[in-house]
Amino acid sequence: MLCVWWDMNGMIYWELLGSKSTLATAVYSQQLDRVAEATAYDKIDQSFKSWVVLPHPVYNPDLASSDYHLFQDLQLELDEQHLEKDEDVKNWLKNYFDQKPRIFFERGIRSLPTKWAQVMYNNGEYFE
Template sequence: MSKRITPFAFRYCSTLDGLKEGIRRKRPGLLRRGVVLQHDNATPQSANLTQQWLQHYVWEILPHPAHSPDLAPSDFHLFGTLKRHLRGMAFETEDDLISELRNWFDNLDVDFFRVGINSLLSRWQKCIDLHGDYVEK
């Protein structure tokens, strides 16, 4: 019995293709040195199609303990800031929301991302020191 390719896994691999192309254009040497990717065990990320993609391009996966939002930069760094930005706003259409999100991301300073990624290092160390337990804020 063959495993079905879910649209979510196909979409995730398409996103990885875009990421790979962006890295190739902006940081070409990084692809030769190797990419370390962090993702959780969501279905699209653990799907066979995704695993084959990652093996083909030899990208290293940083393991992610189950149920650890304190180790996902989007959870501990991005979403709170985004929620504060969107607080009180109303959008007529989905396109209006998408436009606002694109504008917000385009105007974020590089340091915003640097701070989030750098704090991940200390959070990982705390997680290791706590033997995989939650990292307190």
């Protein structure tokens, strides 16, 4: 399982869990600690005060930028790969993320308002 955190500037943190791992609360909490270490968390904390929370369905992959943007592109690239060892997968992912231009990540984040409007227009139903 690939866990990712990214913003408009690129990949913040990613971690590949073992094939038999699950994302339990303890694992997720540890990951969040590592993400906080990789970011200027105190600046993010301050910006939360000016955010407006918008209504949205509990979970909708149309609103998950990793689902509709990053993972679709990643899958296209992976379709051509034959990686057998975990280390090969990790190295391939590192190269994939390192080679993605900033504009790729920026497009994914900037498309969120349009995606949100489409989801709300469709009453939370999935769309293509």
